[in-house]
Amino acid sequence: MDKMPAWADAVLVPLISILLAALLSALVILAIGESPLDALTLMIEGALMRSSGWGYTLYYTTNFIFTGLCVAVAFHARMFNIGGEGQAMIGGLGVALVCLFIPFPHWSVALLVATLAAAVFGALWALIPAYLQAKRGSHIVITTIMFNFIAAAVLNYVLVNLLRPTGAMDPATATFPAATHLPTFQDMFATPDNPLFRGAPANVTFFLAVLACVAFWLVMWRTRLGYEIRAFGHSESAAKYAGISPVRITVVAMLMSGGLAGMMALNTTMGEAERLVLNATEGAGFIGIAVALMGRSHPVGIFLAALLFGFLYQGGAELALWTSIPRELITVIQALVILFTGALDNMVRMPLERVFLALRKGA
Numbered sequence: 001m002d003k004m005p006a007w008a009d010a011v012l013v014p015l016i017s018i019l020l021a022a023l024l025s026a027l028v029i030l031a032i033g034e035s036p037l038d039a040l041t042l043m044i045e046g047a048l049m050r051s052s053g054w055g056y057t058l059y060y061t062t063n064f065i066f067t068g069l070c071v072a073v074a075f076h077a078r079m080f081n082i083g084g085e086g087q088a089m090i091g092g093l094g095v096a097l098v099c100l101f102i103p104f105p106h107w108s109v110a111l112l113v114a115t116l117a118a119a120v121f122g123a124l125w126a127l128i129p130a131y132l133q134a135k136r137g138s139h140i141v142i143t144t145i146m147f148n149f150i151a152a153a154v155l156n157y158v159l160v161n162l163l164r165p166t167g168a169m170d171p172a173t174a175t176f177p178a179a180t181h182l183p184t185f186q187d188m189f190a191t192p193d194n195p196l197f198r199g200a201p202a203n204v205t206f207f208l209a210v211l212a213c214v215a216f217w218l219v220m221w222r223t224r225l226g227y228e229i230r231a232f233g234h235s236e237s238a239a240k241y242a243g244i245s246p247v248r249i250t251v252v253a254m255l256m257s258g259g260l261a262g263m264m265a266l267n268t269t270m271g272e273a274e275r276l277v278l279n280a281t282e283g284a285g286f287i288g289i290a291v292a293l294m295g296r297s298h299p300v301g302i303f304l305a306a307l308l309f310g311f312l313y314q315g316g317a318e319l320a321l322w323t324s325i326p327r328e329l330i331t332v333i334q335a336l337v338i339l340f341t342g343a344l345d346n347m348v349r350m351p352l353e354r355v356f357l358a359l360r361k362g363a
Contacts, residue, residue, distance in 0.1 A: 003353040003356060003357060004352055004353050004355075004356035004357075005356065008352060008356065009296070009349075010296055010298070010301060012352060013345065013348050013349050013352060014294050014295075014296075014301075014305070014341055016348045016352070017294075017337075017340040017341045017344070017345065017348050018294075018308070018337060018340070018341065020340050020348070021333075021336040021337040021339070021340040021341070024336055024340075025332075025333040025336055026040075028329065028332065028333070028336075029325065029329070032324075032325065032329070033324075034323060034324065034325055038323075039319055039323065039325065042315075042318055042319060042322060042323065043311070043312075043315025043316070043318060043319060044315070045318070046314060046315055046317070046318025046319075046322075047310075047311045047314040047315040047318065048311065051196040051197045051198070051200070052197060052198050052199055052200045053200075053314060053318075054197070054200070054202075055184075055185050055186070055197040055199075055200020055201065055202040056200050056201065056202070056310075056313075056314040056317070057307070057310040057311055057313075057314045058185070058202040058206050058310060059200065059201040059202040059203075059206075059267065059271075059272065059310070060284075060309065060310035060313040060314060061206070061209075061306045061307050061309070061310030062202070062205050062206045062209045062264075062267045062306075063264050063267055063268065063282075063284040063287075063306075064284060064287055064288060064291045064305070064306035064309050064310060065209040065210075065212065065213060065291075065302060065303060065306045066088075066209055066212065066260055066261065066263050066264035066267070066284075066288075067084045067088065067260075067261055067264055067284050067285050067287060067288025067291065068288045068291030068292045068295060068302040068305060068306050069212055069213065069216050069260045069288075069292075069299065069302060070084045070087070070257045070258070070260040070261035070264075070285075070288055070292075071084060071257070071288045071289050071291070071292035071297075072216070072292040072295070072297035072298075072299075072302060073216070073220075073229070073253055073256045073257040073260065074140075074253060074254065074257045075233070075292055075297045076220060076226075076229050076230050076233045076253070076297055077229050077232055077233045077249055077250065077253035077254075078232070078233040078234075078236070079133070079140045079250070079253065079254065079257075080140060080141050080144075081126070081129075081140065081144050081254065081257045081258075081261075082141055082144045082145050082148070082285075082286070082289065083125070083126060083129060083143075083144030083145065083147050083148055083151075083258070083261070083285070084257075084261040084264075084284075084285030084286070084288050084289075085148045085151075085261075085281050085283070085284070085285025085286060086125060086144070086147045086148035086149075086150065086151030086152065086285070087122040087123075087125045087126055087147075087151070087257075087258040087261035087262050087285070088122065088261045088262060088264045088265050088268075088280075088281045088284065088285050089151040089152060089154075089155050089265075089280075089281055090121045090122060090124075090125040090151050090154070090155070090262065091117075091118040091119070091121050091122035091125075091261060091262020091263060091264065091265040092118070092155075092262075092265035092268065092269040092276050092280055092281075093121055093154075093155060093158060093276065094114075094117035094118050094120060094121030094122070094262065094265070095114045095117055095118050095265050095266060095269045095270050095276070096163065096173050096176075096269060096275070096276035097117065098110075098113050098114050098117045099114060099176040099177070099180045099270060100163070100173060100174065100176065100177075103177070103179075104177070104179045104180055105179060106179060107179060107180060107181060107182055107183065110179060110180040110270075111182060111204070111208075111266070111270070114180070114266060114270055115208070115263060115266060118259075118262040118263045118264075118265050118266055119259035119260075119262050119263055120259070120262070121262050122258040122259050122260070122261045122262015122263065122265075123255040123256070123258040123259040123262065124258070125147065125151060125258055125262070126144075126254045126255060126257055126258025126259075126261070127251070127254070127255060127258070128143070128147070129143035129144050129147055129254065130250055130251045130253075130254030130255065130258075131251065133250055133254075134246065134247040134250040134251055135247065140254075148285070155278065156171060156278060159171040159172060159173065159276065159277075159278055163276070170277075171277070171278045172273075172275055172276060172277040172278065173275045173276045174275060175274055175275045176270065176274050176275055180270065180274075181274055182203045182204050182205065182266075182270055182271045183203060183204050184197065184200070184201065184202060184203045184204075184271075185197040185200060185202040185203065185206075186198060186199070186200065188204070201271065201272040203267065203271035203272070204271070205266045205267040205270070205271045206267075208263070208266065209267075210303070212260065212263065213299035213300075213302065213303055214299070216260075216299045217298075217299045219256075225252065228244045228249055229249055229252070229253050231244060232244055232246065232249045232250075232253075261285060261288070264281070264284060264285075265280065265281075268280040268281065268282075268284075287309055287334075287338075289338075289342070290305070290309070290337065290338040290341060290342055291305040291306050291309060292305075293341055293342045293345070294308070294341040294342075308337075309334070309337075312330075312333065312334050312337065313334075316330030316331075316333065316334065317330075
């Protein structure tokens, strides 16, 4: 029998963790002489009360959905893929190559091909750590961390020596052709009388991320492959007894994970920058770990957790712009949310379990 109901594990534990992180963040803000209430009000106004703020919030949310799903696939197979950052970098390289060298007639065709390229490049970057884990016993955490650094070095070399336009100074490709530019929310929803999402980078990739959540649910809970991945994650020995190949599941789960991470590059590279730049991922691969933990590796939870971190990113930018709160402190606040929802999860879970056990005995 479970120690507490499933709804409490899915809702109460993350909610209390967030409240604890918010309380500690408020104390930190108070300690530097700022008002926590004013800071929260500014974050809400900057991230949620204007269409342009929503545009930035949903732009960040899109990144975190892809990286959260990336981590969640590996979690279900009881693996810890910390390589989402590198896989997204290499996925961006795939996007850049097809956008620069294939003459597309329309953005919809370009998006279809670029999605395939991003997923393939990201998956292939995850393949080597997957093989080393499955066939050589190398720990997936170590290899995926190492491959983040290798990906950064590879991308730096390619941008500086191969794809940088003649005469350009910054490590970036040329701007992609106009036919590959994705429609932004401003293009889709603004009118002359109502200029919504002005200047915001949110684009059609957000809807692709939502579709990825639906596809993730269908694969993980409505297909044989998803059942095998989850069974392997629950018990490797039982899965082997049932005829499930650990090597196959390890490789397939990591290919799916890397492919989802690579697809994040559609938003940053094709949607926002419209070219490949060196630091396009901006740590989203690591934020995906917190998103997957907070979302309990379920697509609905991941979507909501990604939205929360999107709010924190955009709200934090507003704080750094309009208050004396330094940008580094915003990173501390985000780290506190990650700490309480990840590393200190049991600090909330265990007291709640005791409460529900006491209520059950009392009944």
